[in-house]
Amino acid sequence: MNSATSALLEGMLSDSKSISNCLHSFIGNGNDLELSMRHALHGGKNVRGFLVMESARIHGISPLLSVMPAAGIEAMHAYSLVHDDLPCMDDDDMRRGQPTVHVKWNEHTAILAGDALLSLAFRLVCDPSCKLSSDIRAELAFRLAVAGGHGKLILGQALDIEAENSDLTHDLEAIRNLQSHKTGALIEWSATAGAIMGGADENAMSSYAKSLGLAFQIQDDVIDVTGSSSVAGKTVGKDEKAGKATFVSLLGLEGAKREAQSLVQNACDALSVYGRKAELLKELANFVISREF
Amino acid sequence: MNSATSALLEGMLSDSKSISNCLHSFIGNGNDLELSMRHALHGGKNVRGFLVMESARIHGISPLLSVMPAAGIEAMHAYSLVHDDLPCMDDDDMRRGQPTVHVKWNEHTAILAGDALLSLAFRLVCDPSCKLSSDIRAELAFRLAVAGGHGKLILGQALDIEAENSDLTHDLEAIRNLQSHKTGALIEWSATAGAIMGGADENAMSSYAKSLGLAFQIQDDVIDVTGSSSVAGKTVGKDEKAGKATFVSLLGLEGAKREAQSLVQNACDALSVYGRKAELLKELANFVISREF
Numbered sequence: 001m002n003s004a005t006s007a008l009l010e011g012m013l014s015d016s017k018s019i020s021n022c023l024h025s026f027i028g029n030g031n032d033l034e035l036s037m038r039h040a041l042h043g044g045k046n047v048r049g050f051l052v053m054e055s056a057r058i059h060g061i062s063p064l065l066s067v068m069p070a071a072g073i074e075a076m077h078a079y080s081l082v083h084d085d086l087p088c089m090d091d092d093d094m095r096r097g098q099p100t101v102h103v104k105w106n107e108h109t110a111i112l113a114g115d116a117l118l119s120l121a122f123r124l125v126c127d128p129s130c131k132l133s134s135d136i137r138a139e140l141a142f143r144l145a146v147a148g149g150h151g152k153l154i155l156g157q158a159l160d161i162e163a164e165n166s167d168l169t170h171d172l173e174a175i176r177n178l179q180s181h182k183t184g185a186l187i188e189w190s191a192t193a194g195a196i197m198g199g200a201d202e203n204a205m206s207s208y209a210k211s212l213g214l215a216f217q218i219q220d221d222v223i224d225v226t227g228s229s230s231v232a233g234k235t236v237g238k239d240e241k242a243g244k245a246t247f248v249s250l251l252g253l254e255g256a257k258r259e260a261q262s263l264v265q266n267a268c269d270a271l272s273v274y275g276r277k278a279e280l281l282k283e284l285a286n287f288v289i290s291r292e293f
Numbered sequence: 294m295n296s297a298t299s300a301l302l303e304g305m306l307s308d309s310k311s312i313s314n315c316l317h318s319f320i321g322n323g324n325d326l327e328l329s330m331r332h333a334l335h336g337g338k339n340v341r342g343f344l345v346m347e348s349a350r351i352h353g354i355s356p357l358l359s360v361m362p363a364a365g366i367e368a369m370h371a372y373s374l375v376h377d378d379l380p381c382m383d384d385d386d387m388r389r390g391q392p393t394v395h396v397k398w399n400e401h402t403a404i405l406a407g408d409a410l411l412s413l414a415f416r417l418v419c420d421p422s423c424k425l426s427s428d429i430r431a432e433l434a435f436r437l438a439v440a441g442g443h444g445k446l447i448l449g450q451a452l453d454i455e456a457e458n459s460d461l462t463h464d465l466e467a468i469r470n471l472q473s474h475k476t477g478a479l480i481e482w483s484a485t486a487g488a489i490m491g492g493a494d495e496n497a498m499s500s501y502a503k504s505l506g507l508a509f510q511i512q513d514d515v516i517d518v519t520g521s522s523s524v525a526g527k528t529v530g531k532d533e534k535a536g537k538a539t540f541v542s543l544l545g546l547e548g549a550k551r552e553a554q555s556l557v558q559n560a561c562d563a564l565s566v567y568g569r570k571a572e573l574l575k576e577l578a579n580f581v582i583s584r585e586f
Contacts, residue, residue, distance in 0.1 A: 033443055033451045083408060088400035107381035111404065112451050115376060116443035118408065122415045123438030126431050138419050138427040141434050145416035150326055150409035158326045158405050 008283040015053045015070065016046040018063060022071040026120060036101050036113040037120070040078045043096035043233065045293075048190040049074045051284070055194025055205055058277045065132055066197060069140055072124035073190050076148055079117035082110050084157060097233035118148070136197055143196075147185040156182025163244065170245040176214065184213035207270035212285050215263040218256050219289045221246040225253060232293050260289045301576040308346045308363065309339040311356060315364040319413060329394050329406040330413070333371045336389035336526065338586075342367045344483035344577070348498055351570045352491025358425055359490060362433055365417035366483050369441055372410035373479075375403050377450060390526035411441070429490055436489075440478040449475025456537065463538040469507065476513075477506035500563035505578050508556040511549050512582045514539040518546060525586050553582045
């Protein structure tokens with residue numbers, strides 16, 4: 001492992017701990033609702049939260065200020081997983097290396113836990129105790145609502161389910177569009193959050209995030225074909241079994257890997273304006289396509 | 294109908310139209326997700342939204358400024374109904390005089406429509422185009438997240454389902470507690486929103502809302518016993534059938550009505566500080582316990 005990779009992993013681990021501590025400090029453990037929320041948050045890589053904290057850092061914003069929005073995006077991501085895993089959606093039994101919430105508890109607990117995590121996301125972004133100005137909190141919350149709303153994240157999930165239930169085969173453009181909603185919107189929110197906190201232009205972070213989000217999704221498709229469930233922490237081989245069009249089915253395994261590599265290059269190029277300050281974010285882009293989980 | 298009642302109904306109708314127009318302007322009608330969101334919003338009385346707009350008015354805030362937060366609380370309320378009606382929750386087929394979303398479409402559409410309405414609620418409260426200051430938007434969004442979160446609204450729903458599935462019989466105190474979460478939290482948010490927008494002390498509005506919310510729920514229990522499904526727009530007689538402890542089962546029908554009447558008196562007393570400006574809110578409290586739907 002080279003020194004850039006180990007610096008990245010060290011940074012991710014440290015931020016991930018801060019994010020988890022923050023999240024858990026807002027959730028008791030007195031009832032099934034709270035226990036299931038904690039369960040859903042457990043074992044995540046907190047990549048989106050790290051993106052928030054690192055993009056904040058390179059804009060001069062301290063982790064003390066960025067950790068609550070970072071925790072917020074992880075609550076949002078966890079909610080989307082809990083609901084997507086439900087029997088009437090993707091029907092998944094395993095997530096983050098453990099049984100999904102509806103398997104461990106039941107469906108109504110999973111729906112309520114997801115609802116609660118979604119609400120918690122906004123609470124964390126808006127909470128005055130995070131010490132960000134109300135201008136920034138209102139702006140971040142507004143953009144989070146748009147990114148997570150019926151024109152982005154939820155539209156992506158609806159299109160994905162529609163694709164699974166129809167005979168229509170998606171082409172590459174349709175899958176790019178679907179994934180820019182489903183995976184891309186929250187990643188873009190995370191990467192631009194730091195620029196917004198720092199009052200800086202967000203174009204470079206936005207370009208970076210668009211390429212990164214797509215590379216992330218392509219790697220997910222690659223893992224679904226080449227990975228093992230025990231390493232990935234979730235069921236693999238599902239897409240092929242379902243006859244679903246993916247980046248791998250459309251581009252071939254090697255073609256998909258090449259596409260992801262080229263996107264990572266674009267992502268890194270977009271950060272050139274930040275110079276050496278953006279080293280960890282560039283390394284993160286490389287990590288995204290080398291991970292097996 | 295006396296003149297106070299007709300002024301109330303006129304005011305509610307006018308605000309309700311503004312709220313509906315606002316909500317629909319944020320939702321297209323191009324796909325099942327958007328159509329199901331519109332369906333879920335259709336036919337509501339928009340009482341919570343009216344509360345926002347009227348409490349704003351008596352604090353000197355114009356409807357042009359308050360309509361988006363008012364639409365936001367109605368999106369939040371609609372989400373909670375769509376999810377609560379799901380088969381694994383209260384399993385209701387009828388709501389607001391029409392089939393519930395999962396009956397008209399399917400379960401995954403209902404879950405996604407609810408998620409989208411919840412996200413839309415925050416978008417509407419945070420949107421800079423509503424012209425409220427970012428201080429106010431961030432504060433309203435923060436409080437909405439708390440009111441709708443795992444310590445309030447969602448806890449109330451979890452406790453309600455738990456009560457239905459257990460042999461434990463709730464006493465009056467337990468039901469008051471449950472309902473203060475399930476119904477009370479959003480009503481309190483609505484009533485205090487105007488004071489927050491106007492930068493005024495919110496204690497009077499908060500006391501008013503606490504009594505109003507409980508009276509509202511008692512009347513819901515009364516309608517479940519005395520009402521007809523066609524007038525109420527939802528299935529009635531469910532609580533008795535389920536052997537569920539309600540204000541009516543614990544206090545008797547007349548006792549429950551007396552309790553609601555006394556709460557309405559408390560609600561009106563709490564508004565004395567506002568003098569004649571609060572006439573419509575007092576009338577609203579009376580309307581809440583005289584309604585049959």
